[in-house]
Amino acid sequence: VSYTAEWAGRVHESQGEPMRDAEGTVTGVIGVAMDVTERRGLERELEQRRLRDQQEREIRFDTIVRSMDEGVLVVKPDGSIHFANEAAGRLLDQPVEVLLGKPAAQVRGEEEWRRFLTPLLEGAKVTRREELALHTTARLLHLRAQAETVSLPNGDPAGFVCVLTDVTDFHDMSRLKNDMIGFVSHELRRPLSALKGYALTLLQQGVEKVGPETVNEFLREINNEADRLNQLTAQFLDVAKIEAGLAIELSPQSFDVHALVRQVAATQETASGRCAIEVQCAEGVHELRADRDKLLLVLSNLLSNADKYSPQGGTVQVRVTPNHAGVGFAVADQGLGIPQEQLRYLFSAFHRVRDASREGISGTGLGLYLCRHLVEAHGGTMEVESTLGQGSTFSFTIPASAGVEARV
Ligand code: ADP
Numbered sequence: 001v002s003y004t005a006e007w008a009g010r011v012h013e014s015q016g017e018p019m020r021d022a023e024g025t026v027t028g029v030i031g032v033a034m035d036v037t038e039r040r041g042l043e044r045e046l047e048q049r050r051l052r053d054q055q056e057r058e059i060r061f062d063t064i065v066r067s068m069d070e071g072v073l074v075v076k077p078d079g080s081i082h083f084a085n086e087a088a089g090r091l092l093d094q095p096v097e098v099l100l101g102k103p104a105a106q107v108r109g110e111e112e113w114r115r116f117l118t119p120l121l122e123g124a125k126v127t128r129r130e131e132l133a134l135h136t137t138a139r140l141l142h143l144r145a146q147a148e149t150v151s152l153p154n155g156d157p158a159g160f161v162c163v164l165t166d167v168t169d170f171h172d173m174s175r176l177k178n179d180m181i182g183f184v185s186h187e188l189r190r191p192l193s194a195l196k197g198y199a200l201t202l203l204q205q206g207v208e209k210v211g212p213e214t215v216n217e218f219l220r221e222i223n224n225e226a227d228r229l230n231q232l233t234a235q236f237l238d239v240a241k242i243e244a245g246l247a248i249e250l251s252p253q254s255f256d257v258h259a260l261v262r263q264v265a266a267t268q269e270t271a272s273g274r275c276a277i278e279v280q281c282a283e284g285v286h287e288l289r290a291d292r293d294k295l296l297l298v299l300s301n302l303l304s305n306a307d308k309y310s311p312q313g314g315t316v317q318v319r320v321t322p323n324h325a326g327v328g329f330a331v332a333d334q335g336l337g338i339p340q341e342q343l344r345y346l347f348s349a350f351h352r353v354r355d356a357s358r359e360g361i362s363g364t365g366l367g368l369y370l371c372r373h374l375v376e377a378h379g380g381t382m383e384v385e386s387t388l389g390q391g392s393t394f395s396f397t398i399p400a401s402a403g404v405e406a407r408v
Contacts, residue, residue, distance in 0.1 A: 071164035310335030334391040
């Protein structure tokens with residue numbers, strides 16, 4: 001028999017054993033009583049310290065997990081989300097309260113998300129590591145997802161833990177680097193080899209043999225190609241400036257808007273000859289003060305896109321209309337159109353829509369990015385409306401006093 005008793009502020013632990021004779025009859029009791037107050041105090045203190053340590057560990061874990069940039073998800077064996085930190089909510093584009101309790105496979109609509117989770121949800125012991133592209137309301141995110149199933153000490157499955165790391169910047173940087181290399185080698189090569197071709201012919205055959213008319217034609221082409229190189233490098237420098245966070249310098253001047261639009265349209269028609277370009281200039285807008293060269297670049301980029309993403313023989317319209325904010329420009333085509341979900345990324349550097357209908361159409365994905373920045377440098381805005389398979393309209397407004405206010 002043992003018992004513990006507390007009296008007079010002290011704790012006593014007593015134990016007793018019956019004493020028996022040879023027949024087994026109880027003849028007495030041997031008892032030991034101990035004052036265990038100090039030991040109990042120590043034990044209580046140890047228990048409290050253990051609880052405090054555990055609480056501290058939990059708080060520390062909680063603080064670390066909550067403040068992490070990585071998203072953490074703990075998923076139960078039935079596939080429902082048991083825990084999600086703030087970052088997981090941000091990366092999966094859903095508030096944490098919405099994530100909790102929801103089936104993990106249903107928090108994203110993307111097929112690759114479900115494919116990533118399937119082996120983990122099947123319960124077998126697995127480790128998964130994959131890069132996923134998820135569309136959020138803000139932008140396209142590239143996530144490195146790592147997940148591992150966990151088991152209870154008896155070996156039963158206990159669900160899995162998934163860590164999501166946002167690698168979008170890294171992804172964009174490496175794409176930017178590759179795209180830049182591609183841009184330089186592809187876009188600069190064409191005019192350079194044309195220049196080389198004309199120069200070599202003249203050198204090898206001699207000016208007399210080629211004849212003055214052909215020499216003149218060659219010189220005109222050399223001049224055009226040099227202009228194209230100039231435009232490309234200027235575009236490239238503008239992109240580098242924008243990427244470095246520097247302002248685009250504007251050189252405003254007053255010019256005739258209609259003349260500019262007609263010039264761009266005629267140049268485009270001559271250069272490509274694929275589509276007919278209709279120019280509609282409303283009465284009442286003639287003079288604009290802005291950076292003429294930059295505006296020319298914007299219009300020729302939009303017209304060149306409208307032309308190259310339209311079927312041969314299509315019609316492209318350029319409309320110039322005064323509006324309350326200044327002068328409105330619109331370039332409309334009846335071409336391939338753009339998928340709705342791509343519209344929000346259209347003005348990002350190097351973003352290209354890739355689908356079967358666009359195979360073989362070359363480009364850098366820089367045109368619209370530059371256009372938007374050039375328009376914004378003037379204090380204007382740029383918009384796009386498009387229906388896949390039916391056509392697109394790119395419109396922008398240049399404030400009437402753009403040239404004065406936007407001077408850097
Ligand atoms: P690029 O034409 O060099 O690829 P842009 O920045 O000018 O780059 O355009 C980005 C993407 O938007 C293109 O890859 C193209 O798929 C799409 N796009 C641009 N303009 C049009 C248009 N008028 N019609 C259909 N798609 C377009």
